[in-house]
């Protein structure tokens with residue numbers, strides 16, 4: 491372990507030691523009134539969730555592994571030696587039982603990104619559970635009744651920027667179907683074991699010398715660049731030179747579930763010679779809308795349906811503002827694959843915006859004022875790398891108070907020069923204006939985004955930027971249910 495690694499671990503250790511959040515050591519004077527993950531109310535709400543009664547069992551071993559990315563072979567951390575980890579696929583209402591074994595040299599947990607689950611299974615170390623130590627294990631068990639395309643990853647340090655992630659698909663029994671194939675496409679930016687590690691990248695950003703030269707990208711006019719220059723961008727763990735190939739027959743329809751598991755990269759996704767019909771955002775159905783391309787920030791998911799032409803077509807994810815791509819192939823017939831550097835014209839065609847999306851089957855209460863509003867200014871900058879909320883770095887003692895049953899508005903105001911994909915655990919929210927349902931929302935520099943939610947899942951829940959490096963340096967806070 492080199493000096494930077496050691497410093498980072500020491501710092502992480504100190505940060506955790508100060509928290510002690512699970513029981514007694516909660517906010518001064520307020521601990522007794524918080525609904526903690528151990529509160530009986532968490533189990534009572536779980537008992538109200540509809541369940542099929544079927545238990546689906548999984549095992550995940552977090553371990554060091556040598557992984558072939560389709561040419562580059564890297565030593566990294568992964569679940570069971572594969573990147574991505576194996577996909578979980580259940581029916582809505584099934585009980586997920588997943589045993590995590592930790593063979594890493596550091597603490598870890600699994601966070602379930604998307605499903606509105608019981609608080610004590612949310613996988614935030616020192617907030618919703620004790621961290622799982624090296625050699626330890628923990629069994630997650632919860633009713634997964636939020637249909638959609640979700641995913642899992644650790645919630646410690648820079649672990650997400652290694653190979654620790656997997657898709658979690660909760661199939662909807664009400665889904666009308668109408669497609670012949672169901673493909674999962676997980677996007678990632680890759681830097682681990684390419685002459686540096688995510689911990690060294692973090693150290694560099696903190697010192698102000700950038701990971702590998704920082705990027706203040708303004709690519710394509712969307713201002714969705716990142717802080718770190720990555721050597722590789724992956725689809726399902728493969729570099730563009732050795733893409734995964736999805737096969738089908740001409741005129742078949744494919745549902746494609748897009749997950750952005752990257753740490754610092756928004757992707758612009760297009761399929762050569764095809765329009766994309768967008769059907770779901772962050773797992774929730776939207777009124778279908780056609781586009782040439784869409785942008786997906788870290789933590790976001792989109793489901794699309796495509797009606798396939800005959801031939802060989804590139805599914806391209808352009809790393810926004812970074813002049814690099816990830817690639818997969820769709821093959822329905824004869825033909826020579828396009829070169830790995832292909833950038834189909836659809837990338838600069840119609841680009842989906844949040845305002846193009848309308849939720850299905852929901853009428854957001856228009857003009858009804860919330861019971862409580864929390865204003866979160868997103869603050870900090872590249873120079874001092876001091877990302878925070880309301881000018882302050884994460885402090886586990888600070889809670890944004892809400893009560894069960896309240897209508898809650900969280901208003902993000904981005905006062906920084908960078909964009910931030912803001913994620914709320916345990917809930918989905920409706921965006922002001924359209925009522926679009928999401929759990930992760932891009933907030934552009936200078937913009938204000940209002941997110942309305944119903945407080946129906948008691949516990950203590952993280953709100954944070956899904957840029958791994960912004961999160962780790964302080965852009966996070968906690969929504970805290972009170973009794």
Ligand SMILES: [Cu+2]
Nearest residue numbers: 910955957960
């Ligand atoms: Cu951020």
